[in-house]
Amino acid sequence: MTIHHDTRPTLNLIRLANGEGLDLPAYESKGAAGMDLRAAVDEAAPLTLLPGKRALVPTGFIFEIPEGFEGQVRPRSGLAFKNGITCLNSPGTVDSDYRGEVKVLLINLGDEPIVISRGMRIAQMVIASVTQTRVAEITAASETVRGAGGFGSTGV
Numbered sequence: 055m056t057i058h059h060d061t062r063p064t065l066n067l068i069r070l071a072n073g074e075g076l077d078l079p080a081y082e083s084k085g086a087a088g089m090d091l092r093a094a095v096d097e098a099a100p101l102t103l104l105p106g107k108r109a110l111v112p113t114g115f116i117f118e119i120p121e122g123f124e125g126q127v128r129p130r131s132g133l134a135f136k137n138g139i140t141c142l143n144s145p146g147t148v149d150s151d152y153r154g155e156v157k158v159l160l161i162n163l164g165d166e167p168i169v170i171s172r173g174m175r176i177a178q179m180v181i182a183s184v185t186q187t188r189v190a191e192i193t194a195a196s197e198t199v200r201g202a203g204g205f206g207s208t209g210v
């Protein structure tokens with residue numbers, strides 16, 4: 055018999071009062087890169103996002119992102135394609151030392167009002183490793199073939 059240990063890092067979640075009864079953020083397929091985040095808006099008061107308007111939508115959870123990682127809050131392509139809903143600050147950055155509620159900054163770039171109801175899967179979070187560097191000021195940059203060429207310098 056083979057015993058498979060789950061070697062993935064643990065993401066601790068703290069459920070807030072407004073997250074009561076919501077499904078945990080979850081990977082919706084075996085190989086999904088992101089876990090879907092749900093809207094913790096009031097059941098009795100769904101949020102209507104008018105065209106061109108933005109809203110900070112609560113998720114109902116505090117995420118303890120493990121040290122050395124970040125949470126990237128990204129749009130869902132279906133909502134973007136069908137309704138023009140995206141994350142304004144995409145990808146949103148959740149720092150590993152953040153202990154507030156994770157929120158999603160949605161904007162309606164479509165031309166119809168969209169109703170965000172409780173439990174709706176509004177965005178996804180990818181946990182990605184990050185490297186912090188030491189910052190050092192120097193007086194001259196090292197030489198490379200590219201040099202200062204950028205922004206299309208190699209052609210289109």
Ligand SMILES: O=c1ccn([C@H]2C[C@H](O)[C@@H](COP(=O)(O)OP(=O)(O)OP(=O)(O)O)O2)c(=O)[nH]1
Nearest residue numbers: 127143145146147148149152155156157158159
């Ligand atoms: O989509 C997002 C983006 C950020 N945050 C939270 C977690 C993150 O750790 C914190 C700060 O985010 P960021 O550094 O992007 O914003 P800032 O404008 O630089 O704020 P601060 O001065 O608090 O760092 O806000 C979210 O909940 N959702």
Ligand SMILES: [Mg+2]
Nearest residue numbers: 147148149152
């Ligand atoms: Mg910041």
